[in-house]
Amino acid sequence: MLASGAATALGRYLGRRLNCPVLRGAGTASGLFFAFCLYFFRDPQRTPPPREGLAVAPADGRVVSVEKVAPPVELAMGDTPVWRIATFLSVLDVHVNRSPVAGSVARVAYHPGKFLNASLDKASTENERNAISIVLPDGRMVAVVQIAGLIARRIVCSVKPGDALEAGERFGLIRFGSRTDLYLPPGVTPLVSAGQTMIGGETVMAQLDG
Incomplete structure (x- = not known):
């Protein structure tokens, strides 16, 4: 997941610096995957029923x-x-x-x-x-x-x-x-x-x- 985030940032940075649509597109795709990973690995707090048994x-x-x-x-x-x-x-x-x-x-x-x-x-x-x-x-x-x-x-x-x-x-x-x-x-x-x-x-x- 960290690799995906790094790839997103790098792709967007190089895409802007080099004015390269391919790199910008790759950065966007990596960004979407990174967002999906964040969503997939979410860990919400849960409260079990207070009753035993x-x-x-x-x-x-x-x-x-x-x-x-x-x-x-x-x-x-x-x-x-x-x-x-x-x-x-x-x-x-x-x-x-x-x-x-x-x-x-x-x-x-x-x-x-x-x-x-x-x-x-x-x-x-x-x-x-x-x-x-x-x-x-x-x-x-x-x-x-x-x-x-x-x-x-x-x-x-x-x-x-x-x-x-x-x-x-x-x-x-x-x-x-x-x-x-x-x-x-x-x-x-x-x-x-x-x-x-x-x-x-x-x-x-x-x-x-x-």
């Missing part, structure tokens, strides 16, 4: 599927199907990932893979991804998976096993279009459905207690 959205975007599947194998959470809520992030959505619950990171597992359209169901198993399991205070497990998309080529995760997370706390980022899957504990039913729009760190996706 909730799972909030780990990302902005649109829910593309809600179904029961086995948790990611790499997290060693067993093969009993649980509810998975898949959220697709377009390039216009905020791409900061947030913890859906308060708990302790149990495992972080990176898995290389393809770069299929993240809105496809098979992206959960075939695309490059980074899976995180979180232990709740009562011992139950929640998983959140960062999945690269058709354009995304970079998954950023800032947590490691043993780290404590609060609900809505930032833990990573996926650059330029992606998907985030949330796996709920057994017996917990989603409160959202396909087609709904999520606000990361704020939208309630499930009630964990009661």
Whole structure:
């Protein structure tokens, strides 16, 4: 992003000094890309619900599927199907990932893979991804998976096993279009459905207690 900003300034400066339309045009194009990067990497403040025992959205975007599947194998959470809520992030959505619950990171597992359209169901198993399991205070497990998309080529995760997370706390980022899957504990039913729009760190996706 800094390189884009520097290219913008240099292109415009040289374009004016040399009276070169090509350089001025290049400076304008770089400026537009720089503005897009600033917009894409925005990180607005979010306020999680004050009530405990909730799972909030780990990302902005649109829910593309809600179904029961086995948790990611790499997290060693067993093969009993649980509810998975898949959220697709377009390039216009905020791409900061947030913890859906308060708990302790149990495992972080990176898995290389393809770069299929993240809105496809098979992206959960075939695309490059980074899976995180979180232990709740009562011992139950929640998983959140960062999945690269058709354009995304970079998954950023800032947590490691043993780290404590609060609900809505930032833990990573996926650059330029992606998907985030949330796996709920057994017996917990989603409160959202396909087609709904999520606000990361704020939208309630499930009630964990009661």
